[in-house]
Amino acid sequence: MSVRLKLTLSYAGFLMFAGVLLLAAVWVFLLRYVPDRALIVPGSTGVPVQEVFPIRSSLLRVFAPRAAVVMAFLLVFGLAGGWILAGRMLAPLTRITGATRLASTGSLSHRIRLPGREDEFRELADAFDTMLARLEAHVAEQRRFAANASHELRTPLAVSKALLDVARTDPDHVTGEVIDRLHAVNTRAIDMTEALLLLSRADQRSFAREPVDLSLLAEEATETLLPLAEEHGVTIETSGDIAPTLGSPALLLQLTMNLVQNAIVHNLPEHGTVWVNTTISPESVMLTVENTGKQLTPQLVSTLTEPFQRGTERVHAGHAGVGLGLTIVKTITRAHDGTLTLTPRPTGGIRITVELPAIIPPTDS
Structure with a gap:
């Protein structure tokens, strides 16, 4: 019935x-x-x-x-x-x-918009509309990401094919130069593939959670990237408190490495500075990375976490990356139930803050 x-x-x-x-x-x-x-x-x-x-x-x-x-x-x-x-x-x-x-059937643009008083059916309809809106935005984001990823992966393959065609048709071409360029192109393709795999792993939340101290990860990232900072003439200053949270040490280290590396690469041509700081509050821990650099507009900053958004002002010779650094940071932060905030600094550069849930110690009964 x-x-x-x-x-x-x-x-x-x-x-x-x-x-x-x-x-x-x-x-x-x-x-x-x-x-x-x-x-x-x-x-x-x-x-x-x-x-x-x-x-x-x-x-x-x-x-x-x-x-x-x-x-x-x-x-x-x-x-x-x-x-x-x-x-x-x-x-x-x-x-x-x-x-x-x-x-x-795939039509995610339709909304119920149930009229009438606030009751259980109205709450259900509003919740369903909210779910449809989020799902539509997520699907659109995934489609853009797939299209951009296909384009970005096709580029190194096309370049490799062109280099191989040149080497095959031109016997007088310098083989060493072709090999060096192929090595660079393949390295970029491998880096992009690994970044895409990391994004998929973080987005699916298929990782074990354990206690992690963000301050230790910040120290490890700065020590690892110190040679890169010296190469760019950038000074790194690290400070802060013990910041315990619950998550994947490998993913959170990748997050910290991406933030510090971006802050080093996208900095002033010389005498730049990067500040890495960790703080703790009663319910959350925060990792803040800020740097000196060019003046950025709020409109540009709001697009930096989108995949493959590499404006000319963000690219330095030899360190263009694959355009997924901050996208990976955003995905890892979301997978750990955190929030990511990007703010342009008034004097130039950017301040990026990752806020994650803190480990609340048990209270004595």
Whole structure:
């Protein structure tokens, strides 16, 4: 049976049950206050002899058929009224079901926008609209990412093919130069593939969680990237508190390495500075990496976490990267239930803050 029919039968059954209780109460009341028999005295009613009149039996003969009529009316009224009420109550659910069917066919732009007062159906419809909006945005992001990734991966393959064609058709071409360029192109393709795999792993949250101290990761990242900083003439300053959180040490180290490396590479041509700081609050820990550099607009900063967004102002010779550094940071942060904030510095450069849930120590009872 459909839900509407079930509700109709439930309404009618309840109404019938209430009618039976009401009629039973009336009958009990009559039995209580109406005597079983009445004695008729001669001369009081014109009856010549004394007679005993059965009141209850006569009342039952009159009451029973009328009660049956009332019960039949309640049954018809309950079925008809229950069918109408159930239809009105389930109308919002019908709209939600229609939107679900449209979404199952791939149409994610449809919204329910259920009118009326705030009730359970309205909350369900609003929650479903919110889910559709997020799903539509996620699908659009994945499509853009797939298109960009296909383009970026096709580029080194096309370059490799062109270099091999040149080497095959030009016997006088310097083989060492072709090999060096092929090595660089293949290295870039490998780096991009590894970055894509890391993104997929972080986005699926297929990793074990354990206690991690962000301050130790910051120290490890700065020590590892110190030669790169010296090569670019950049000074790294590390400070902060112990910042315990729960997550994947490998992924969080990759996050820290990406932030510090970006801060080094995208800096002033000389005498640049990178600041790495960790702080802790009652409910969260924060890793902040900021650097000197060119003046950035809020509009540009808002696009830096998009995949393959490498403006000319972000690329240095020999260190262009694959355009996924901050995208990986964003994905790892989201996989650890954190937030990523990018803010341009007034004097140039950028401040990037990663906020993650802190490990709350147990309180003594």
